[in-house]
Amino acid sequence: MKNPVMVASGTFGYGPEYAELVNLSSLGAIVVKGISLKPWHGNPTPRMVEVPGGLVNAIGLQNPGAEKFISEYMPFLRKYDVPVIVNIWGRTIEEYEQVAERFDGVKGVSGLELNISCPNIKQGGIAFGTDPAVTKRVVSAVRRRTRLPLIPKLSPNVSNISLFAKVAEDCGADAISLINSLPAMVIDVDTRRPVLANVVGGLTGPAVHAVAVKLVWEAARAVKIPVIGMGGITGPREALEFMIAGATAVAVGTANFTDPSTSIRVINGIEQYLAGNGFSSALDLIGKLKS
Amino acid sequence: MKHHQARVLEHKEAGGGYRILTLEAPGIASRAKPGQFVHMRIPHLDGSVLRRPFSIYRADRKKLSILYKSVGRGTHSMKSIRKDDEVSLLGPLGNGFPLGRTKEVPVLVAGGYGVAPLVFLATRLRRKGIIFIGGAKACDILCVRDFKALGWDVRIATEDGSIGVKGLVTKILDEWLSPGCGAEGVVFYACGPEGLMKAVGERASYHGSRAWLSLDKHMGCGVGACLACVQKIKRNGAVSLLRVCREGPVFEASEIVWD
Numbered sequence: 264m265k266n267p268v269m270v271a272s273g274t275f276g277y278g279p280e281y282a283e284l285v286n287l288s289s290l291g292a293i294v295v296k297g298i299s300l301k302p303w304h305g306n307p308t309p310r311m312v313e314v315p316g317g318l319v320n321a322i323g324l325q326n327p328g329a330e331k332f333i334s335e336y337m338p339f340l341r342k343y344d345v346p347v348i349v350n351i352w353g354r355t356i357e358e359y360e361q362v363a364e365r366f367d368g369v370k371g372v373s374g375l376e377l378n379i380s381c382p383n384i385k386q387g388g389i390a391f392g393t394d395p396a397v398t399k400r401v402v403s404a405v406r407r408r409t410r411l412p413l414i415p416k417l418s419p420n421v422s423n424i425s426l427f428a429k430v431a432e433d434c435g436a437d438a439i440s441l442i443n444s445l446p447a448m449v450i451d452v453d454t455r456r457p458v459l460a461n462v463v464g465g466l467t468g469p470a471v472h473a474v475a476v477k478l479v480w481e482a483a484r485a486v487k488i489p490v491i492g493m494g495g496i497t498g499p500r501e502a503l504e505f506m507i508a509g510a511t512a513v514a515v516g517t518a519n520f521t522d523p524s525t526s527i528r529v530i531n532g533i534e535q536y537l538a539g540n541g542f543s544s545a546l547d548l549i550g551k552l553k554s
Numbered sequence: 555m556k557h558h559q560a561r562v563l564e565h566k567e568a569g570g571g572y573r574i575l576t577l578e579a580p581g582i583a584s585r586a587k588p589g590q591f592v593h594m595r596i597p598h599l600d601g602s603v604l605r606r607p608f609s610i611y612r613a614d615r616k617k618l619s620i621l622y623k624s625v626g627r628g629t630h631s632m633k634s635i636r637k638d639d640e641v642s643l644l645g646p647l648g649n650g651f652p653l654g655r656t657k658e659v660p661v662l663v664a665g666g667y668g669v670a671p672l673v674f675l676a677t678r679l680r681r682k683g684i685i686f687i688g689g690a691k692a693c694d695i696l697c698v699r700d701f702k703a704l705g706w707d708v709r710i711a712t713e714d715g716s717i718g719v720k721g722l723v724t725k726i727l728d729e730w731l732s733p734g735c736g737a738e739g740v741v742f743y744a745c746g747p748e749g750l751m752k753a754v755g756e757r758a759s760y761h762g763s764r765a766w767l768s769l770d771k772h773m774g775c776g777v778g779a780c781l782a783c784v785q786k787i788k789r790n791g792a793v794s795l796l797r798v799c800r801e802g803p804v805f806e807a808s809e810i811v812w813d
Contacts, residue, residue, distance in 0.1 A: 273780070274775075274779065274780065275778075275779055276775075276779030276780075278780060280775070280777045280778040280779040280800075281777060283555045283556075284555065284557050284644070296779070297779075304795060305781065305784075305795070307813070308771060308772065308782070308783070308784060308785075308813075309772045309782075310772070310781070310782045310784075311604075311772060311774045311780065311782035312772070313602060313603060313604045315600075315601040316601045316603070317601075317603055318603055318604060320774070320780070320782065322780065322781050322782065325784070325795060359598045368700070428615065456662070468603045469601070469603070517603050518603070519775070519779070520603060520604060520605070520645050520775045520776075520779075520780065521595065521602075521604070521605070522595070522642070522775055523557060523644070523777075529688060
């Protein structure tokens with residue numbers, strides 16, 4: 264990575280969507296929108312609603328499936344000098360294994376981010392990432408099927424994030440990323456109906472930032488592997504907060520929608536901060552929270 | 555597609571809660587086609603993370619205009635936009651209306667501010683046609699002078715009868731389409747509420763014509779990344795979810811699978 268700033272899964276499509284607006288080769292990495300083994304249609308609309316300081320979405324993981332992604336989007340992404348991290352998901356452990364395995368040896372893929380916040384259809388729809396035993400099973404299972412760097416993306420919807428961070432590390436994860444969106448709901452008081460067709464969704468954007476900083480700080484103290492911090496970055500200051508809290512890298516998410524040049528501003532702003540504060544490298548800043 | 559800081563040239567009331575915002579945006583205006591839209595970051599809208607999409611009402615080489623109504627938090631907040639302010643725009647986005655074959659008579663159908671992209675369309679179509687404009691009351695009938703200046707036949711309907719024929723716009727459309735009107739060889743273009751567009755699609759299907767409808771769906775990114783604004787579209791026998799912002803916002807009526 265030429266800098267610590269990525270774009271977060273689900274907020275940057277598969278690359279071409281923003282290629283006219285952002286120089287993709289300037290980014291630290293692109294984390295593509297979540298891919299499953301087979302194509303998936305997602306949820307009915309409305310799928311997204313703005314709330315103060317953020318948005319609630321229930322897109323439902325619509326994606327073209329691994330084969331179509333590899334044949335249609337990877338040739339495009341390979342033209343750029345940027346690491347591509349593929350976010351993968353499944354509804355059963357077997358689906359996770361199969362999609363992970365499919366990406367082994369695919370040219371241009373630099374790593375796998377594991378979305379463990381989706382419901383486990385074999386266990387009552389409880390998210391894989393909210394039960395430590397299930398988290399352990401899915402991360403270990405995927406670990407055995409891929410040689411690529413593996414980055415479980417942790418759910419904030421747990422009472423003890425350190426426990427989940429350690430589980431991921433113990434199962435052989437190369438890094439962890441957090442936070443995924445916070446479970447949320449919006450009601451239209453005029454119609455007294457939920458705004459989203461899926462009823463509930465996930466909150467992202469500036470509203471979740473302070474929650475994310477606390478969870479990144481806790482997770483980073485619990486593990487030795489790198490932590491990727493994300494949640495409500497709109498400029499360099501929020502990214503720097505994550506780094507001071509212990510994140511080795513960060514990802515810009517919802518702010519890509521607000522201002523597609525956010526990631527570039529964050530890259531430049533971090534550099535200026537490091538130079539202005541006498542740090543020779545970003546590594547010297549990571550985890551340097553003063554008491 | 556460009557990301558442009560556009561200077562406000564003019565922001566004026568158009569009556570009935572409608573306003574026209576004119577922006578200096580050469581990189582976007584010169585490329586814009588009728589039916590395309592701009593995604594605007596609304597200034598001073600605290601806590602807002604999403605841009606708002608607006609159909610292009612007029613565009614020339616250097617400037618473009620949008621016509622909008624205060625309907626929500628975003629458009630209410632736009633009232634504070636002043637001349638010489640700078641506004642962040644992404645555009646031009648989406649695919650516009652196909653301009654069709656010159657032998658077909660263009661029949662435009664608008665509901666409320668849905669008329670905006672149809673004005674732009676009328677300025678680019680090679681032949682003149684007829685426009686049906688509908689609204690709740692007289693102040694919702696916009697852009698009549700624009701079409702008359704272009705030499706178009708303008709027909710009006712309002713629900714309260716305060717201007718034009720009393721009733722829905724489909725009433726005057728149906729009268730015009732009645733047998734013997736010569737409705738063969740027409741092509742429909744429509745923008746407005748979903749009910750209006752469905753109705754236009756049905757008329758087109760009945761007359762064996764095509765109808766190009768400009769859809770409005772809750773958008774997130776505006777560039778095809780977030781998949782918030784998908785629409786069921788049937789092509790070659792298969793139904794797929796296409797992005798209104800990227801593959802649309804204009805779709806041919808017979809391809810649209812309404813919910």
